[in-house]
Amino acid sequence: MGFLTQTSPQVDPSTFLRQPFFDRMRTLATHWVDNGFGTPRIVHVIYLAKLALLYIVGGVAVATLTSDVGSPFDIASWWNEPIVYQKLVLWTVLLEVCGLAGSWGPLAGHFKPMTGGITYWLRPGTIRLAPWPTKVPFTGGDRRTTGDVLLYLALLISLVVALALPGVASHGLSEAVPDSTGGLLRAGSLVPIMALLVIIGLRDKVVFLAARAEQYLPVLLFSATLGFVDMIIAFKLVILVAWMGAGFSKIGEHFINVIPPMVSNAPFNPFRRLKREHYREYPADLRPSRLAWFMAHVAGTTVEIAIPLVLLFSTNPTITVIAAIAMVAFHLFIISTFPLAVPLEWNVLFAFAAVFLFVGYPAGDGFSVFDFSQPWMLPVIVAGLLFFPVLGTLRPDLVSFLPSMRQYAGNWASAIWVFAPGCEARLNELDNPARNQVDQLQAMGYEPDAAEITMQMTLAWRSMHSQGRGLNSLLIRHVDDLDTRTVREAEFVCNTLVGWNFGDGHLHDEGLIRAVQSRLNFAPGELQVMYVESQPVQSKTQSYRVIDAALGVVERGTWRVSDAVSEQPWLPDGPIPLTVAWTRPGYVPGALSAKGERR
Structure with missing residues (x-):
């Protein structure tokens, strides 16, 4: 990464953009390994x-x-x-x-x-x-x-x-x-x-x-x-549920795929070899390595589950201080990686809270979970705090991944939006303070092709996560003229349409699509959305749906998470297996042209 300039792939922009979609994804994903987003x-x-x-x-x-x-x-x-x-x-x-x-x-x-x-x-x-x-x-x-x-x-x-x-x-x-x-x-x-x-x-x-x-x-x-002592203990339970909820949500097949691209994107990590060690065999195999597994499930998940429990129950001042320092270091590490959505303030507050709550008011001084003024308060408060995390784990379609405490777990509701040629520009007709990101970049001085490559970097980032392989498989099934289309990461589209997104796919599902369609009236085929819901804890599959802005949902189905995580970001062996549960009568996947005409 340069200090003032973006580190971009070493390609001729105009030639690169004429390459097939998945060739571009391979180039950009490989570039991500060493450079991340390449942000100055x-x-x-x-x-x-x-x-x-x-x-x-x-x-x-x-x-x-x-x-x-x-x-x-x-x-x-x-x-x-x-x-x-x-x-x-x-x-x-x-x-x-x-x-x-x-x-x-x-x-x-x-x-x-x-x-x-x-x-x-x-x-x-x-x-x-x-x-x-x-x-x-x-x-x-x-x-x-x-x-x-x-x-x-x-x-x-x-x-x-x-x-x-x-x-x-x-x-x-x-x-x-x-x-x-x-x-x-x-x-x-x-x-x-x-x-x-x-x-x-x-x-x-x-x-x-x-x-x-x-x-x-x-x-x-x-x-x-609450009274003061009860309040402090309840504060401890709030932060404990946030920590441990995030930790438990990372148990599974998704989170290991978060670590390598996150480490690659860390701006102040100068060690290219360390970045590559998080992948199995750079550049041929970009699936997570054993080091990535260790960072995910030992340095990550174990820390978020075990150390908060130590803080909650420890009555030894030395152990409490050591555990608090460990959580401060954990949050400082997250800050150093500048994760997408950049929740830096949240991490600083939680680092401070680890010291304030557990060192300032330790369990051994009358502030343990057994010191509530009324015995019923502990189960009632715990049940209240766990309601949405439990519901969101079992039925992620009903609860945002934020109340579900699944931040950065890799198990996300996600989507990609696919525009017919020229149709993305129509979003600028909406009454929004910001234009499309590709236009924002050009307003900052980027050449049009450079701005386009920068936006496609977000698609490469998504392809390096488990759900990206499934979404890209839906592209193969539903978009025959993919190389002529404009494909966008939905999280970034959402930011220009509603002003905020934190990785929550529920903010750019049918509700947002209907709002856009009611204002712009896209024809069939002009805006298609490949959408996937988070994986419920009791299931081995993720549920997807394909949405045409003009027609509504045109297909529903599932894919096995194990199939998604076993593939390369650029799908060299073709799409992962998809199980189609329902198709809109009369709809034929891939049969709509860029103008909504039947092929």
């Missing part, structure tokens, strides 16, 4: 500066200067003050819900402008995606109204107000920590935030998920309703 390092420096100045310095300044906890520079005076942690959570929610934290900037598909989020959600007429528009009254439609904008603005104001207000005294805090000076957040200031998150979420799941409400809403709820 200055971009990563910008992210680090944003993280340090806006999030860490800004958050600490806001949390300390609005609370009676001492100087921001005197870390010893405030690191274990509960109100500082509470306000850092609020600060994180504010940045997330503005689109200034996760899924921000070039690494998340926001090139010019770098911010989606607030620029969409304060704009009437943009697309909104209600989770249950036919079941919940007053949530139908897909167009953002002035009322939606006002609700969103009220949420921002309520967050700012809660951050600005000083803490209030707490009898439980005074008894447990007599020398604490900051107090706790006012319960009354949190009620509007929680209510608005729920109301907005029922009208637009994008804003709800962008706020990372599945993790921060419980923290606000416990802050508003």
